[in-house]
Amino acid sequence: MDDESSLQFGIEIELLLGSRKKAHPNWKSLAKDVSKRLFKAGIANHINDNNDKSADNYREWSIIQEVTIPSQPGKNLWGLELVSPVYHIQSYWAADLTTIFNTLHPSFNLVPSPHCSTHVHISGTPIPLDTAALAALAKCALYYEPALDLLVPPGRRGSTAYWCQSNRSSPALHPLTSTLDCLSLLDDAEATGSVRPVVEAMNLFPAASAYGRAHGKHKDFIRGKVYKWDFTGMLAGSRGTVEFRQPSGSVSGEEAAAWVTLAAAFVAGAMAVGPSLGGDVGEHGATAEELWAILVSGGEMLGWEGLGGVEGLFERAG
Template sequence: MLVSALHQQRPCDYTHKLHASLSTKMADQNSFQFGVEIELLMGSRKKTHSNWKSLAKDLSKRLLKAGISNHINESNDKSQDNYREWSITQEITIPSQPAKSLFGLELVSPIYSIYASWATDLETIFTVLHGSFTLHPSPHCSTHVHISGTPHPLSPSELAALAKSALYYEPALDALVPSARRGAAYWCQSNRSNPSLTGLDLATCLDALDTAGGGSVRHVVEAMNLFPANSAYGHAHGRQRDFVRGKVYKWDFTGMMSSGRGTVEFRQAPGCVCAEDAVGWATLAVAFVVGAMAVGPQLGGVGVGEGASAEELWALLAGGAEVLGWESLGAAEGLFGRVG
């Protein structure tokens, strides 16, 4: 299997260089934190629910009984108080099936430290889900991971390093997800399809991001998340010029702008119906961001081709995990095990 071959790559030189590049940063910035959003199409095994809120109340009660503090966020309020514990919101992008008592819900985590017991929480949540509810795989479901630096936000140059890595490693990440999450879906487009980068080869894209990283956070955000004014959405909202819109791309950097939450969002992961996958995608996203801090600045020039291989992605993640003090990539290894 591919995962066995990847273990044999022994990226020792890579991880040593990664440590050297990140040691100063980690001492200054301390750490990273993250949150995960899990979209589900679900119903109850024992009860008939006529609407999403009835189902949400049932779920909330059972999670509380299992020791998971949570609340129902009916208005999908994004204020900080809603990230102190798990919250349950309606997910309108998932078509509900009222006749079958199936509804789209999103479970939104609190803000976790990378060293907290978040994996145990996810295992508890999915134990509750499988014990009392039915989970239905759907191409409309996805899993999103928000990552931020703490106590300091990522700088423009760090953000550019992550952006460059997102583009360079895109082919390898594509290989880990279902075909619908490789850029065809409206809500998961390649960042290279945005007006700032469309039509450019990879090397030119990376050069453009280097230039953006020498400016402001907004320059990097516009390079990754610009959306065309001549799109249907642009016309409907009276846009005269291309504008920033992150929720349609694999990576959403708009949270780094002054009105945002200071996070970068990895949006490409598919919906998860088991704890192992949810833990795996969260692990992958955080390790990727940490690894990108060192690798990103070095990407560019000749030899980038059309992007990274699975082996290169594995090395990046393994290096990031080692810097974080994680013994392994854990559940993320299972994501690689499905390739090929």
């Protein structure tokens, strides 16, 4: 990363929750309750009924209905997503996460669910990530995938989860027989000087898939929201972010902060490691020790003295 450049991020926290004291008749009633309590705790927020993605909705926390989480009205449980404003990585963002969960837990049951996940969007600031940076990150996402898999539940590894499939499943990468071939393809994509070939390599989706057939697709198309790493936000006219979609659901501020720290440190570390990643890579991908090393390096580049809760992720992975 350039000495003048740093990172900013946004986090999306999916929750299955219900009031401890009040039976809410519908999702909107629950959302109003959550919004009111967060506002009283000093967290500026609003309910985003239509999941509007305009810039104004990222100036403060927003609450949206998460349709991929099956609500259970009979158990007074509803699927909800908290979407953060844009935070600079050097700001006191972790304090907000702590406040949010400390506010929710006394009044709501937060139920761990395999349907919930945590997504982290990363972008460069004030200098956006360029094609070289994007290719470096893509190469590291592929090489370090086996080690990252160890930090998440089994249902969010490999291609077992529909909404966070391996990027190796992309039709551009799937036919390639080795990791080295995949990295070489990304080097070629970078050499074009355009972001789009990198995005296509990581986020193509098959026209022959059920989704493709249902939408009348006749050739493979870009669809990032089903992969562990979504690069589609880097296309022209998009938000300029890369989304790390693999983390599991968070039910505490510490968990959410750990995923932010992991994502940001990985992106920063990839800027240094990714460009030279190539001929001597092992075919089985990076070890946990190699992943820790790139995270420590990335944290140092961001000016951090440690990696906070990330160490706990490694300890739970054994």
